[in-house]
Amino acid sequence: MNYIGSKYSIIDFLEVSIDKTLKLCKENRKPSEMVFADLFAGTGVVSGSFKKQGYSIIANDIQYYSYVITKHMIENNGNLDEERCNQLIDELNNLDGVEGFIYKNYSYGGTEGQEFRRMYFSDYNAKKCDAIRKTIEKWFKDGKINENEYFFLLGSLINSIDKCANTASVYGAFLKQLKKSASKQMELVPLPIMHGKVDCKVYNEDISKLIKNVSGDILYLDPPYNARQYCSNYHLLETIARYDNPVIKGKTGLRDYSEQKSVFCMKDKVAEAFAELIKNAKFKYIFLSYNNEGLMSFETIEKIMKKYGKYKVYMQQHRRFKADNARDCKADSTIEYLHCLIKE
Numbered sequence: 583m584n585y586i587g588s589k590y591s592i593i594d595f596l597e598v599s600i601d602k603t604l605k606l607c608k609e610n611r612k613p614s615e616m617v618f619a620d621l622f623a624g625t626g627v628v629s630g631s632f633k634k635q636g637y638s639i640i641a642n643d644i645q646y647y648s649y650v651i652t653k654h655m656i657e658n659n660g661n662l663d664e665e666r667c668n669q670l671i672d673e674l675n676n677l678d679g680v681e682g683f684i685y686k687n688y689s690y691g692g693t694e695g696q697e698f699r700r701m702y703f704s705d706y707n708a709k710k711c712d713a714i715r716k717t718i719e720k721w722f723k724d725g726k727i728n729e730n731e732y733f734f735l736l737g738s739l740i741n742s743i744d745k746c747a748n749t750a751s752v753y754g755a756f757l758k759q760l761k762k763s764a765s766k767q768m769e770l771v772p773l774p775i776m777h778g779k780v781d782c783k784v785y786n787e788d789i790s791k792l793i794k795n796v797s798g799d800i801l802y803l804d805p806p807y808n809a810r811q812y813c814s815n816y817h818l819l820e821t822i823a824r825y826d827n828p829v830i831k832g833k834t835g836l837r838d839y840s841e842q843k844s845v846f847c848m849k850d851k852v853a854e855a856f857a858e859l860i861k862n863a864k865f866k867y868i869f870l871s872y873n874n875e876g877l878m879s880f881e882t883i884e885k886i887m888k889k890y891g892k893y894k895v896y897m898q899q900h901r902r903f904k905a906d907n908a909r910d911c912k913a914d915s916t917i918e919y920l921h922c923l924i925k926e
């Protein structure tokens with residue numbers, strides 16, 4: 583998924599830096615003996631790559647769509663019958679579209695005659711999305727599929743529909759004409775199934791609360807860097823994941839996101855929240871991804887982390903995530919830091 587702040591393109595940098603730190607600290611336990619926590623998990627790409635190395639994973643995100651995808655990637659460990667999964671995907675791909683919540687509120691045809699006409703998806707894809715989403719829910723309620731299959735199918739839908747979104751990148755606005763990728767008929771593509779350890783756990787909580795209830799060895803923190811809230815930028819994925827018929831408002835059909843607003847996107851609150859997080863973390867190795875344009879300054883982060891033990895920083899040049907053309911005037915790259923604390 584093309585996600586703001588995704589660490590997909592710098593995963594090697596993270597792995598190498600974390601590995602280097604463990605070696606410097608003469609850490610001699612194997613990954614299979616350690617717990618790695620990724621508590622701002624997003625697309626789950628970091629959790630997934632450390633799961634592959636054999637760590638027990640704890641993952642978390644405040645957004646439900648992220649929870650769904652990550653729950654499949656991290657908790658589904660050899661407990662899915664791949665042949666049956668492919669059959670279920672085929673069945674869903676063969677459904678006829680229906681006029682459900684997504685079609686009626688987020689497609690051009692479905693919003694005809696309404697105050698706001700929207701074109702987040704083609705009429706065809708919106709109906710197809712509704713048909714698949716409703717069927718997954720029905721199958722689960724009727725006991726045709728189990729919970730593992732439910733999250734596998736739902737995660738696959740979120741990932742597939744996102745590829746057909748008629749947006750520049752995020753869901754803060756839609757395009758006036760259907761772009762090429764949005765005009766194509768959506769195909770439900772199965773998410774890969776990753777085999778790994780069985781004792782992995784995924785949460786859907788605010789990290790500031792969760793941090794008091796989890797512990798482990800390595801804590802990886804990848805908070806939002808700026809004021810752009812994920813709950814509004816990805817509101818449509820949240821609604822497809824929840825499928826809870828929310829009251830929606832305005833031109834973009836935003837759901838109420840007051841419960842999901844992150845303090846890590848608030849200039850006047852972020853440093854205090856981050857300091858609390860570090861104070862409450864029951865982990866020996868703590869890593870924070872942040873860049874040189876983030877809400878907290880380098881010095882603020884350094885000061886907060888240094889208070890609790892040995893501190894070090896790794897850095898790398900990173901190509902900017904371009905969400906819209908208005909930002910083209912900014913530099914093409916940023917400096918990506920990996921702040922590291924060995925908590926004493």
Ligand SMILES: C[S@@+](CC[C@H](N)C(=O)[O-])C[C@H]1O[C@@H](n2cnc3c(N)ncnc32)[C@H](O)[C@@H]1O
Nearest residue numbers: 587588589622623624625644788789804812844
């Ligand atoms: C920079 S992104 C993480 C990207 C992720 N590492 C990846 O590679 O896909 C930040 C994530 O933090 C989540 N988030 C923001 N505030 C949060 C909070 N208070 N508790 C938990 N998750 C939060 C957002 O929903 C978003 O998915």
